[in-house]
Amino acid sequence: MGRIIYATLVGLVGAALVHLAVILMLPQLSENDVWRQVETRVALNDPVRLDRYGVELAAARTLDPMFAVIACRYDLSAGIFSITAPATGDFWSVAVFDDLGRIRFSANDRIVATENLDLVVAQPLQMRILRQSPRPELADAVMAETNRSSGFVVLRIFRPDETYEPVVREFIDRINCNTTPI
Incomplete structure (x- = not known):
């Protein structure tokens, strides 16, 4: 027994x-996770809108309609990734995801030093190099570290109603995503 x-x-x-x-x-x-959808539809360093006004992703169907959602895909094998955007006057948040869809860093306009978004994503060795020899253009940047070389950054901007859409489009036009060699 x-x-x-x-x-x-x-x-x-x-x-x-x-x-x-x-x-x-x-x-x-x-086969159809968020990373695969972003990887196939979003070009490197190209800000792409993921809500109903932009690229249609299955993962984006449940997004809050009061937020405009923009994604930039990055590859850190060529250098550090940075995303900059001007102040909107309203709430924004940013999150760094790796290629497994895990959040590595998140922030919003309430916790950064300036109203502008200035975010740098780097791997640990790249981050060490940046700390040992700081660059003046990155003095006010928020630093996010990730162990994986590929991923994407998601930026959300508060959009209270349809009349705010021109402001959101102007904001999106001024977003700059780029990779800088170290």
């Missing part, structure tokens, strides 16, 4: 571990 209970418990624990492993591996094995 004890062997049957022991075998049952071992079987249940084994099944639980297998199910947990499958659930944790799904984002990496998925």
Whole structure:
């Protein structure tokens, strides 16, 4: 009787571990995750709108309609990535995602030193180089570190209603995403 209970418990624990492993591996094995959608539809260093006024992504269908959402895809193998944008006067937030869809950094206009967005994304070695020999043009930049070389940055701008759309379009036209060699 004890062997049957022991075998049952071992079987249940084994099944639980297998199910947990499958659930944790799904984002990496998925063919249609957010990274794959962004990678196929967003060019490197090109700000692209992801809400209903821009590229249609399946992952973007549930986005809040009161926010304009812009994404820039980056590749850190050629250097550091930076995104700059002017002040909007309203709320904005930015998040750095790696190519596995994990958030590596996030900020908003309430926690940065200036109203403008000036964000630099770098890998640890690149970040160390920047700290050892600082660049004057990056003095006010917020630094975000990621271990992966590919990913994307998502910028959200508050858009209270349809009449605010021209302001959002002007803001998007002034967003600058670029890669700078170290």
